[in-house]
Amino acid sequence: MKHAVSILALTSILGLPALVLAHGDVEPKHGGVVAIAKDIDYELVAKPDTVTIYVEDHGKAVDTKSATAKVTMLTGSNKTMANLAPVGENKLEAKGKFDAKEGTKIIAIVTFAGKPASTVRFEIKSEAHEQHSHADKEQTAYGMAGDPAKVTRTIKLSMTDNMRFTPDNLTIKQGEMVKFIITNQGKILHEMVIGTLKDLQEHAEMMRKMPDMQHDDPNMVRIKPSSTGEILWTFNKPGHFDFACLQPGHSEAGMLGKLNVVSSGS
Numbered sequence: 554m555k556h557a558v559s560i561l562a563l564t565s566i567l568g569l570p571a572l573v574l575a576h577g578d579v580e581p582k583h584g585g586v587v588a589i590a591k592d593i594d595y596e597l598v599a600k601p602d603t604v605t606i607y608v609e610d611h612g613k614a615v616d617t618k619s620a621t622a623k624v625t626m627l628t629g630s631n632k633t634m635a636n637l638a639p640v641g642e643n644k645l646e647a648k649g650k651f652d653a654k655e656g657t658k659i660i661a662i663v664t665f666a667g668k669p670a671s672t673v674r675f676e677i678k679s680e681a682h683e684q685h686s687h688a689d690k691e692q693t694a695y696g697m698a699g700d701p702a703k704v705t706r707t708i709k710l711s712m713t714d715n716m717r718f719t720p721d722n723l724t725i726k727q728g729e730m731v732k733f734i735i736t737n738q739g740k741i742l743h744e745m746v747i748g749t750l751k752d753l754q755e756h757a758e759m760m761r762k763m764p765d766m767q768h769d770d771p772n773m774v775r776i777k778p779s780s781t782g783e784i785l786w787t788f789n790k791p792g793h794f795d796f797a798c799l800q801p802g803h804s805e806a807g808m809l810g811k812l813n814v815v816s817s818g819s
């Protein structure tokens with residue numbers, strides 16, 4: 554077998570349904586899987602002995618000579634890490650032994666010199682699945698990323714070291730585009746992640762496996778002590794959703810909240 558990976562697809566590590574593609578489909582050019590982060594396209598090709606990431610900006614190759622990438626592959630409970638270095642043109646590559654197969658989740662932290670790192674997530678799916686990309690404004694069961702120009706409501710929340718959000722039970726009308734302004738009043742790091750309890754639990758599990766992993770998904774914000782952060786979220790689907798702090802142990806200690814999105818028809 555020359556290659557272990559055939560058709561690849563991508564979802565977020567939360568396993569969110571990839572329904573709407575805000576940036577449109579980007580076709581893989583090298584037989585890999587394409588993910589978009591901050592408007593840059595990344596194509597990951599995983600072979601048993603090599604992992605390569607190709608970087609493009611709207612179809613144009615991005616010179617990667619000042620870039621590096623740190624890749625974490627999770628296949629079941631097996632974790633493999635690799636540091637990718639520039640190998641010319643728009644490529645970053647690492648040699649090693651990689652066991653990428655259906656179900657493998659791959660997280661790449663790509664850093665260009667002098668710029669903040671981007672987190673890019675890939676998941677290898679079977680051939681039966683279609684190619685999807687995880688765009689920033691992906692529709693989820695609990696809404697989608699908001700637009701700062703279209704905020705219709707602001708909700709202030711605080712988080713404390715006794716593992717509570719205040720308030721922790723919110724009623725929102727379907728269609729509201731909410732700007733959450735969240736203040737960490739504690740002395741330790743907290744975060745707020747919006748989702749369904751199931752997604753949040755899966756995410757918490759991933760956090761336990763990779764405690765150093767940084768995130769930049771639109772449904773979450775990580776807030777340092779005595780600091781304030783924001784989430785912009787459009788609640789375009791009715792239902793009962795949740796939010797939580799997924800720092801290890803926090804949601805288990807009660808750092809959770811409820812979001813009740815009431816249908817615009819009621």
Ligand SMILES: [Cu+2]
Nearest residue numbers: 743798800803
């Ligand atoms: Cu917390």
